[in-house]
Amino acid sequence: MRICVLGGGVIGVTTAYFLARDGHQVTLVERRADVAQETSHANGGQLSYSYVAPLADPSVLPKLPQWLFSRDAALRFVPRLDPHQWRWCVEFLRACTRARSQQTTAELLGLGFLSQRLMHEIVARESLDFDYVRNGKLVVFRDREGFEGACRQAQYQAKFGCEQHALDGAACVALEPALAHIGGDIAGGIHTPGEEAGDCDSFTRHLARAAQRDGVQLQLATELSGLRINESNVQAAITSQGDIEADAFVMCLGFQSQPMLASLGVSVPVYPLKGYSLTLPDAREHGAPRVSVTDAHHKVVYAPLGERLRIAGMVDLTGMSAHADRERIALLTRQARETFPQAGDYDAIQTWTGMRPATPDSKPLIGTTRFRNLWMNTGHGALGFTLACGSAQLLADRLANRALPLDGDAFVPARWTR
Template identity: 75%
Template sequence: MRVCVLGGGVIGVTTAYALAREGHEVTLVERHADVARETSHANGGQLSYAYVAPLADPGVLAKLPRMLMSRDAALRFVPQLDLHQWRWCLAFLRACTRARSRQSTAALLALGFLSQRLMHEVVAREALDFDYVRNGKLVVYRDGEALEGARRQAGFQATLGCEQHVLDGAACVALEPALASIGEQIVGGIHTPGEEAGDCDRFTRGLALAAKREGAHLELATEFTGLRTKGLRVLAAQTSAGNIEADAFVVCLGFQSQPMLAALGVHVPVYPLKGYSLTLPHANAQGAPRVSVTDAHHKVVYAPLGERLRIAGMVDLAGMSAHADEARIALLTRQARETFPEAGFPEAGSPEAGSPEAGSPEAADSGALQTWTGMRPATPDSKPLIGATHFRNLWLNTGHGALGFTLALGSAQLLADLLAGRELSIDGDAFAASR
């Protein structure tokens, strides 16, 4: 079968790889000169297979006033004159029930476990160099009530096969000594030994080469402009390189999936949650964490990537623009310095204290703190959209929010199974666009 995959982020590339390995004639269309140039480029780096609980949770409702009033809130809502934003928000509020949160958690855990198994297979099969480590994850809490909620969540997830351990504050610092500077503030944590980390950008670029070896064709630096349809069938993808005909088309365009599909009358609840990341290119091995750490209070994640330390955080529900808010970057930088003061961050105000793009060789060579802004394509219930549309040969694999790297391989396999009409290893209906 000829398959055209639209989008060259981690979701599009894993989809192309999975389909090419099954013998399909795959063409991937990406507007940039390389893959992983947008949201996949400098994400948090954590492969958090057990930390997939949806953002929509009953506990969020009490935090709404702070989201609206404070510029320093980890989760910030900036109202827009945008009907799509308000529809998404209403759907999000409807998903903030205990029953729906638990249903979503169970479905996402199943997809996460599938992704983890496939990651181990890919790492064993392909010569990918992406600073991959199986280093576990420690989520630390500075508030007793929040820790108790995490304890209850860990108990529920244990019934679904998760191995997690509740630690007191002293045990958290013993596990990760780099936390000693804030040790007195830590009341406890949740340790998940099976979690992993890696560089999503390097993973995606390496897997794109593997997909090419499997026969996939990458149309890079090619602008996608729309789909040509007849009745309920897509005939071709319209691009700057001409029309690309195929038997099936898979949309992996992140938050840009929504406007493109809306033009065809396919309405998907995908909205961007803007996030920020920093990369410290030469972290001090004695002062930076070696376990992946999440500061639950600030909603900031820390992932060691070789000699580098990746820091990511913030959720801004603030429109469709990827423009960086310098105040948010400054806040993230300050929180990182306070949490790991011995990690080797440049002094505030020094020439190395900030550079425009994470991952650039010039910034890495200079030792500058690299910054990045990404638009995470989220659904109201945090479950991605994987499967068919009402067009007979148009498929979706989009809406992964902050879990794109974590869920990419499982999502690609689920899409490939659905396309082939095979029996599924997990509940595919949980991710259907029609749910």
């Protein structure tokens, strides 16, 4: 089958890779001069297969006033005269129930564990240099209430196969000595030894080259302006390099999937959660963490990537502009300095802003649309790198009408489309 994949981030490239391995003739269309140049370029770097609980949870409801009125909040919401933003927010609030949160956690854990197994297979099969490490993850809490809630979550996730250990503050510092500077502030932590990290940009670019060896045609620096349709099918992708006809099309355009689908009369609640990252180019051996660390209080992640340290955080629900807010970057830098003051030269940091495409319930959209040959693989929020391999396999299985490795109905776009 001839398949056209739209979008060259980590989701689009993994989708093209798995479809090509199924024997399809795949063309990938990307507007940038190379893959992974937007949301996948400098994300947090953590492969957090056991940390996929949705953002929509009852615990966020008391925090809403802070999100509205504090510029220093980890999650910041700025209301817009935008019906799409308000629809997303209403559906998000509806998803903030204990039952839905636990059900979504179970479903995302299944997709996460599938992704982890497939990542291990890719690493064993392909020669990919992306600073990949299986170094575990430590989430530290500065308040007793947050730590006790995390312990309860770990107990719930244990029945799905998650191996997680609760540590007191001293044990957290013993595991990761770089935390000594804030050791007195740590109420406890959750250690997940099986978690991993890697450079998403390098992974995506190297996997794209592997996909080319399997026959994928990369059509880079190619603008997509629309899709030519008839009543029930997409006939061609309209691009700056001419129309591309195919038997099937897979939309992996991140948050840009929403306006593209809207132009076809398909409405989906995918909205960008703007995030920020810093990269310390020469992380110091004794001052930067070697374990992936998440500071739960500030919602900031720290991932060692070779000689670099990736620092990422913030969730800005503020509109469709990817413009970097200098105040948010300054805040993230200050929080990183306070946590790991000896990690490296903070005056040499490299900054990045990305638009993470999120659904209200935090579950991606994987499946077909009302157009029989138009498929979706988008809406992964902050979990694109973590869930990319499992999502691509799930889409390939559904397209081939094979038995699914998990409950694929949990991720169908039909739960939201109208």
